[in-house]
Amino acid sequence: MNRSNDVSNDEVTVVMVPLPAQGHLNQLLQLCCLFSSHGLPVHYVGSAIHNQQARLRANGLDPNKIAKIHFHDLPTPDFDSPSPNPNASFKFPTHLQPIWDASQLLRRPTALLLRELAAKSRRIVVIHDYLMSYVVQDVATIPNAESYNFNCVSVLSMVCYMYHGLGKKFVADGELRELMSPPEGCTTDEIVRLGIAQMEPLSVRSGDIHNSNRLIEGPFIDLLEENETAQKWKQWFIGPILPANPNLNSKTPNNANSCLDWLDEQPQNSVLYISFGTTTSMSEIEVRELALGLEQSKQRFLWVLRDSDIGDIFSRACRKIELPEGFEERVKGVGLVVRDWAPQPEILAHPSTGGFMSHCGWNSCMESINFGVPIAAWPMHSDQPFNSFLVAEVLKIGLMVREWEEREEVVGSSAIENVVRRLMASEEGDEIRKRAQQLGENVRKSAQQGGASQMELDSFIAHITR
Template sequence: METIQPPNTAVVVVPFPAQGHLNQLLHLSRLLAGYNLPIHIITTTTHGRQVKTRIHGWNPLSIHFHHYPTDHFDSPPPDPTATVKFPDHLIPSFKSAMHLRQPFVDLLSTLSSAAKRVVVIHDYLMSTVVQDAVSYTNVETYMFTCCSAFTSFWYNWESTGRPSLDGELQSILKELPSNEDCMSTDGLQFILSIDVSYKRFSSGMILDSCRVIEGKYIDLLEQEEARDHQKLWALGPFNPVAITRDSSPNRHKLFDWLDKQASNSVLYVSFGTTTSISNEQIQELAMGLEQSEQRFIWVLRDADKGDIFDGEVRKIELPKGFEERVGENGLVVVDWVPQPEILGHPATGGFMSHCGWNSSTESITMGVPVAAWPMHSDQPRNAMLITKVLNIGIYVRDWTRREELISSTVVEEAVRKLMASEEGEEMRKRAAELGGRVRRSVEDGGVRRIELDSFVGHITR
């Protein structure tokens, strides 16, 4: 990459302490560091350790981490029986990060006295922490939203009085998942407690999205931002798009199995870091995978606790004899895995997913179709983007059935449809074509590369 010599510009990145948020801004930091920009990431000590533990495929030595201890916070286990799947058990850890306001001010004071310009990139949910940036004349702030442009557009449309829509959007609206049960009461109260009045001082918005994927919705959001005299930058995908095969001794053992499988023959099953599934549902899912007779890798981990290093993790029970019966057809993994590398492996032909935006962009980038099973937050609308708009996925469970126990028969049918049917093969072709276009967008002359160059040029002007 040709580097741009910045005129004494420093970048401060302020992520929200949930893995799906941390991951996105960590990868954006990696991209910006490639332009020889000094990058400073501010986190709590606990979540800084979490970030470094889970980095795969690149070395963050060029990034300055500033970890600050916060008061002890409760770190209860997730509740797999909860009807509303929003991770309430993480809220104490979210609140602990709000105490970073003073450390942020201290860091900003040091950097702003030495640099011509300090650029603050912060998660929307960290607006309270960064509000004092307005006191510095040489500081600019850019708000990051971790949702898809599709989901962000519909959130904005609902919050601005539901203005009239064109025909295509009217058609989508008829099937748009409701917001009901996407958030818990406590989760909604926490989000409403965030001081967003600071947004009026922002210099622009950053999306982890690509015009190749969501051009129409990025354009619509851009029009809304322009009315407020704001600039929008679509800099995604943030995740690496070129996967280098790991041949080191530390390579995860699952790849020994995956390397032996035929092209596009394996379904990857994972529900992210904030989903806790009931024992009863796990039994049905296991039986459905077994009955499908399709090859699979199942990452069977419970949701993260607020402090992932604190205490024991729930031991999840599989049906008796399950692993023996599936034999070489399936692999169950209980530790942290390098998801982009799995999705980028030639043997991976499908992804059963909760449709968190990290997982969605990684799957799209690698050209892998999705069996969608949304759980909470923005996931139902991300799932609709994948299945109904991009047409590169099917539902295992759509949002109208969120309270149902999904039977092994339904799981089996969805897996067979995605992995062993003509319809699934057509989706795989569409996903591969879209993934190729996204990967080309980051190359010289590609739309993402041009936009990222433009953003760096803007903040180093």
């Protein structure tokens, strides 16, 4: 029996502080449900806008578990919410910088809340996004509080930055490989400065939690644990943190439910799911080439066609992206275009889904790996080039749509047709799918009782409830 099951409601309290960006809001909400299921009271802290966003988009999570989470709507700082530029060759979502800067103003109300919770608890455990380290730094002044950094990115991306210039090598499939150098064009000076501003406040933490495990990133976890800086803090690798069986009855928009109905009518492993996450904005020419490539491939597809989120998703509608004239009529019965929020975990878990064309954000990678779906990797920014390398070159559960060095070139329809056919209708694709399915099965087992991931989670819960 886990010690956490004996914890009374006011003994050890867990507080989550996410960065206001969908991939981060979502992972920390998943983590909330995970800790809540172990009998711990959990509090989710953010602006009212982003708490609402997290709840609205809680795909695959059990509403009964979400109902147990205490959401704290802090006063929302003023911030600009500009539109993305779909024609920018540089894909990093610079239009979200104002909300990330404004989020740093949540330090004072967060500190007040932490002190209030600390007065009612034997211990409060604050789990925060790296870029919210500044906001939670007052943990150091609360005697019965401790903080842990939750890494929403791959371990590979972390060690590549740590070992940049050292020529560090790793072993994969018996081969000695060079670590990737951090690619150019992934981030901006502004986000780098924000990251640097977190380093001193981050030093007060008690450890690091990672949404990964050794089955997925074993060689890189080994490298991380060798690093002298990382050795100063305890590391836990508890991924995957999402449910093994997503809740298909979770509240989603009508058209999201209809896309699952559409999947019900398709043969097993026949549908390519296409989504580039919540921070990618594609130009009209990029969309046109993708549409033509999908049409020419003659493969079944489910395409979530949305613009990047803005800082306040409730303030106005996103731009409607135009498709080639007559496209949806021509592909009717073969392809389906969804223009609103879609239930990604449920789509990836569906037996009809046989591939995922993705930007390779870490949340999407972990979901795809967990459900055994191979990836057509199309990185756009941030840690995505690292993740696509992991998927295609190390794990060999995917194909590259476009190499990072060619990121400023438009991917033509013929290239898209080729990679879609390779993944969905070839012996090569079948082999990749088998590897993805086997890895997914092993990863899901690791999160079950006695599995490596579950044991790491049990270790962390035992630590915080000591």
